[in-house]
Amino acid sequence: MKNTIAGLLVGALALSTAPAFAQDALTLQLKWVTQAQFAGYLVAESKGFYDEENLDVTILAGGPNIAPEQVIAGGGADIIVTWMAAGMAARESGVPLVNIAQPFKRSGLMMICPTETEITEVADFPGHTLGVWFFGNEYPFFAWMNKEGIATDGSEGGVTVLQQSFDIQPMIQGQADCISVMTYNEYGQALDAGYGPDNLTIFNYTEMGNDLLEDGLYVMEESLSDPAKVDAYTRFVRASMKGWAYAAENPEEAAQIVVDMDDTGAATLDHQLYMTGEVAKLVDPTDPKLDMATYERTVKALLDQSIIKAEPEGAYTTVVTDGL
Structure with missing residues (x-):
């Protein structure tokens, strides 16, 4: 009897120390190397904002030989950061990318x-x-x-x-x-x-009215048919915007986080602090929604230059930002 009770107590203790729910795993592919251009995501990871949303996020650095569109097409990422022109061109080439959020409102x-x-x-x-x-x-x-x-x-x-x-x-x-x-x-x-x-x-480019949308968040179209994935994306965007807000309010700490998370050792604190301040001018941490006027201007410019051949359909969704 004593052994039975002891076994039950051990089992109960194990259950009490285990997380209530397993975290949802997401992989984010950055457009470029680890730098303050992506401060919101790096801060969200470092400060535990993704954990608060029950997410296990892996952030992959980019570089000159890494195309985010190819990475996600090959199954190496769930979400990518890329410019809309590149995303649209990839979509027309057969990689069905969809914009789910647009943290960068202005061009740099x-x-x-x-x-x-x-x-x-x-x-x-x-x-x-x-x-x-x-x-x-x-x-x-x-x-x-x-x-x-x-x-x-x-x-x-x-x-x-x-x-x-x-x-x-x-x-x-x-x-x-x-x-x-x-x-x-x-x-x-x-x-x-x-x-x-x-x-x-x-x-x-912005002052001339020639700005096209830059760093947005993109996923594969088929994944949006899964309600669980949409829910995970929604939590990811919410935590990321919290990261962007924190970075804007705490630029010194954000810059240090970027330096600490750069595995190459190339990032310097002074330059990352400069970058953090300048990037903050382009991001609206309170509104990750896609601005339709800028979207339409971007599409028109791409059509005029024949970068894309046809008016895109299904290239963006508001299902994620509507759920915030």
Whole structure:
């Protein structure tokens, strides 16, 4: 009898220490390396916000040889962070991606030209070499040039496009007259190198009305037919936005979290703190919903440039953000 009671007590103790429900596992693939561009997700993981939503989230760093669209298509992730142009192009190519939330409301993309190039307006571009990132990041540039009627094949009256590295070296080394930068990353590198508004002409995509939607959250369409997955996505977005809010309110701590979570050791505290402050200007932590006016402008630009051939159907859903 004593052994029976002891066995029951041990069993009861084991049950009392076990979690009530197993956490739902989700894998997030970032668009780029571990940096404050993704501070909201990194903070949410570090501060336990995903745990509070009963989620076990694995965050995968990206890089120059990693295409989030390919990762999720191959089953390596449940959710990816990518720009809408890349997501739309992938969808039309047979990877049925769907936007479930849009934390980034504004574009951080700019093009900068040193004053010695004598480029002061778009009309000065023809005959010059412009640095542009590829791997899905080129679409906003080509849409802009198409809007301006400027050829990008190096022909007379057009511009030559240099496939730019992900830094400001092409400008410093004179390989390009103008280069692409993000407000929250490479522009900071330019400032550190002695450049700024006094010796640069700055073309801000948002201020010009040429901004296309950038970092959004995308999943595979078929997964949205599973109510359990939709529920997990909803909890993920809620926790992520809590992470974005915390990062905006606590930039120093957020920057340190980014540095601590960078396995490569490449992230520096000063630069991540700069990035955290600049990224906060692009994210609305209270509203992860997709802005339809910006969505329609993005789609129109992609259609005009023939980046996509047909008006997309089912490329976004509000089922997740409606459930917050």
